Amino acid sequence: MAETSQPLLIKRYASRRLYNTETSDYVTLEDIAAFIRDGREVQIVDLKSGDDLTRQYLLQIIAEHESRGESVLPVDVLTDLVRSYTSQSMSVVPQFLAQSFEMLRESQSKMMENMGPMGALSQMPGVEAMQAQQQAFLKAMTGGVMGTTEQSEASVTETGKKGDEKDLDEIKAELAKLQNKLAKMRK
Structure with missing residues (x-):
C-alpha cells in the first residue's frame, strides 16, 4: 500500500x-x-x-x-484507564499516553540506528539475525501500531527481502547459528 x-x-x-x-x-x-x-x-x-x-x-x-x-494491555492499565474517565486526571492521561508512545517510537528508532549498517553494533557477527529478531519482536509487541521506522524499511537482507519478511525458519536457523557462535566464544 x-x-x-x-x-x-x-x-x-x-x-x-x-x-x-x-x-x-x-x-x-x-x-x-x-x-x-x-x-x-x-x-x-x-x-x-x-x-x-x-x-x-x-x-x-x-x-x-x-x-x-x-x-497487550495489562489489567492494571485498563483499570487505570477506566478510573481516568471518572477523575480529574482525565485531562492529563491522553497527553501522558501520547508522550509514552512517542518515547517508545523514538527508542525503537534509535535501537534500529545502532543495529543498522552504519551503527556500532553492525560489526558484530550475527547482527542480521538479531535485527530480524528485534524487528519481529517489536512488531509482535506493538501489533504494528507503532508503524515502521525508516531504518527498518531501509534495512534489506542479502536476498533483497525486508528483515521482517523473512520466513520463520530462516530466523530460527540464524538464531541457532548465533547461539552456536556464542557457545564457542564461551569455551
Whole structure:
C-alpha cells in the first residue's frame, strides 16, 4: 500500500458496512487493522451525518484483539484507564499516553540506528539475525501500531527481502547459528 499524507477515508453506511473510498470496495475491521499496521492513517466517517467514528472503531479493533487473547494491555492499565474517565486526571492521561508512545517510537528508532549498517553494533557477527529478531519482536509487541521506522524499511537482507519478511525458519536457523557462535566464544 502506498504511503500518502492523506488518511485513508473509510465511509460507514447506514447498514454499518465500511467502504474504502480508494479501492471502492467494502472492508472489515481486520482490513482496517492491517492498513494501520502497514503504517497508514485511517479516518472513518458516517456517510449520512459526517461524524468522525475513527476513535470508536479503533477501540473496537483493540477490544476484539484483547478478547481473542492477544493481550497487550495489562489489567492494571485498563483499570487505570477506566478510573481516568471518572477523575480529574482525565485531562492529563491522553497527553501522558501520547508522550509514552512517542518515547517508545523514538527508542525503537534509535535501537534500529545502532543495529543498522552504519551503527556500532553492525560489526558484530550475527547482527542480521538479531535485527530480524528485534524487528519481529517489536512488531509482535506493538501489533504494528507503532508503524515502521525508516531504518527498518531501509534495512534489506542479502536476498533483497525486508528483515521482517523473512520466513520463520530462516530466523530460527540464524538464531541457532548465533547461539552456536556464542557457545564457542564461551569455551
